[in-house]
Amino acid sequence: MPGCLRRGYNPVLTGRLEGEAVQIVSSGLSDVGRVRTNNEDSFRIVEALNLFILSDGMGGEAHGEVASAMAVDVISAYCSGDKEDSGATILEEAPENWNSQTRKLRNAVAQANFQIFQTAQKNPEQRGMGATITVAWFKDSRLSIAHVGDSRAYLLRGGNLQQLTNDHSLVAEQVRRGLITPQQAEESEMQSVLLRALGAHPDVEIDVDETEIFPRDVLLLCSDGLTRMVTEPEIAGALQAETKPAAAAERLISLAKENGGIDNITVIVVRFEDESEKGWFSWMRRGAAKKD
Amino acid sequence: MAKLSLMFENKIVKEVPIGSRPVTIGRSPDNDLPVDNLAVSNYHARVYYEAGRLVVEDLDSLNGTFVNDLRVERATLHDGDAIWIGKHHIKVDATADAAIPWDTGRKAAAPKINETMVLDTKARRDLLQQAAAMGERSQFASGRVRVATLVVLSGKVDLKEYTLTNKLTVIGKSPMATVRLKGWFKPNMAAQINQRDDGYYLGTGDKVPIVNGNPIAGPVRLNDGDLIEVCGVRMNFIFRE
Numbered sequence: 001m002p003g004c005l006r007r008g009y010n011p012v013l014t015g016r017l018e019g020e021a022v023q024i025v026s027s028g029l030s031d032v033g034r035v036r037t038n039n040e041d042s043f044r045i046v047e048a049l050n051l052f053i054l055s056d057g058m059g060g061e062a063h064g065e066v067a068s069a070m071a072v073d074v075i076s077a078y079c080s081g082d083k084e085d086s087g088a089t090i091l092e093e094a095p096e097n098w099n100s101q102t103r104k105l106r107n108a109v110a111q112a113n114f115q116i117f118q119t120a121q122k123n124p125e126q127r128g129m130g131a132t133i134t135v136a137w138f139k140d141s142r143l144s145i146a147h148v149g150d151s152r153a154y155l156l157r158g159g160n161l162q163q164l165t166n167d168h169s170l171v172a173e174q175v176r177r178g179l180i181t182p183q184q185a186e187e188s189e190m191q192s193v194l195l196r197a198l199g200a201h202p203d204v205e206i207d208v209d210e211t212e213i214f215p216r217d218v219l220l221l222c223s224d225g226l227t228r229m230v231t232e233p234e235i236a237g238a239l240q241a242e243t244k245p246a247a248a249a250e251r252l253i254s255l256a257k258e259n260g261g262i263d264n265i266t267v268i269v270v271r272f273e274d275e276s277e278k279g280w281f282s283w284m285r286r287g288a289a290k291k292d
Numbered sequence: 293m294a295k296l297s298l299m300f301e302n303k304i305v306k307e308v309p310i311g312s313r314p315v316t317i318g319r320s321p322d323n324d325l326p327v328d329n330l331a332v333s334n335y336h337a338r339v340y341y342e343a344g345r346l347v348v349e350d351l352d353s354l355n356g357t358f359v360n361d362l363r364v365e366r367a368t369l370h371d372g373d374a375i376w377i378g379k380h381h382i383k384v385d386a387t388a389d390a391a392i393p394w395d396t397g398r399k400a401a402a403p404k405i406n407e408t409m410v411l412d413t414k415a416r417r418d419l420l421q422q423a424a425a426m427g428e429r430s431q432f433a434s435g436r437v438r439v440a441t442l443v444v445l446s447g448k449v450d451l452k453e454y455t456l457t458n459k460l461t462v463i464g465k466s467p468m469a470t471v472r473l474k475g476w477f478k479p480n481m482a483a484q485i486n487q488r489d490d491g492y493y494l495g496t497g498d499k500v501p502i503v504n505g506n507p508i509a510g511p512v513r514l515n516d517g518d519l520i521e522v523c524g525v526r527m528n529f530i531f532r533e
Contacts, residue, residue: 160495
């Protein structure tokens, strides 16, 4: 798919929350924006795993999209593999408190980093290519998140939009350290300077987190093409106004384009629907789900 | 062994010796030196020995800790120093200790920098180097780690105290909630506490929580010592070391 100016995907999945069936409705949409001529973002929704991957590539001459596509490919292949994975194979310290899925996800990201780095080393014209990664994996009511760079994951819960990831950009780090204000960060000409990205070094520090998902939660993964153009209240508003993920994704992208669209914009919207509120129909579904 | 005397208007309120354990100062009655004044944070400061020196450390109090008249985050103490916390002060009596040389340098608390930065080529390069160095370390490496804690005062929940280690904390009846409400007719998600870069925010769920007596309208940033009420449960939000 690299090279496409626009691509989308709208699967309907099912999962389980608190032992009850939930319907997971998701939508991914990527748009080149209004200024750039090529789309360096990549995303993938792996239905069988409830795995959502988003990556924003960098490095000129179409190498950015090579890096982001590679990140998505390596991670989906690694997570799909049924290899037993203790989490200690790639990175020496394996934190005890994470579940095996989270550890596997972290190893998948480490693997993607290494492959992008190696490829860039072998092909001199691809030196300097890299990518951000934000990936979410849902299983048994828990969401594992792995993240490097300045793409973001948000959770909308009860009307509150909460950023689940920390940007690994210079300005974000300066804000966290109280060196500059969020306003100054928005105006800074150094917004594009990343502190971490996939492909820059043979190993990379990966942020990993786990969180519980509640019925009616909405998860958003997005590239900075959205967050630099659209404010958080606007994002929250769009996610609340459009209950269909495909419509929400469309609205977010058109908002980013209306506000300038200077970069590629990619969003994945995931809704965890509360089946139990749908009356007798959910009883049948739950009954059916228990058989497998 | 040194001694601390809590003073109010030149009268001694309480005296404690400093042993191997830190002496804590704050509004909460479980401090070694409780100071009953609203200007004082629940856990305001502590004094302890470190490598033979007596040290005072501010626990990110709202109104600050002063040694003589300098606001400090951390400072070495000498005999005769006065630690000012609100209108109270604490006299340091270290006559029993070996004298500590004065050249240790007392550092004032870093002022908050707000002015716009001018980025010339050199500044940018320096910044990048600095940033690269920051990137090497863990993001949370700087400073002390303050742990947000919910202390339950009354109401039916599963624990007496909750440490807020996650970005997302849910208060509700759901088995996945961090603060598990007990009893009939309690909502699965009554309220939520979200950790952001600049602090912890209490938000609504199926209920509107009350903070210090006022129902919240939207997400509110929690301050040390805030009283939270939701579904008949009363909790204190505090920061612990």
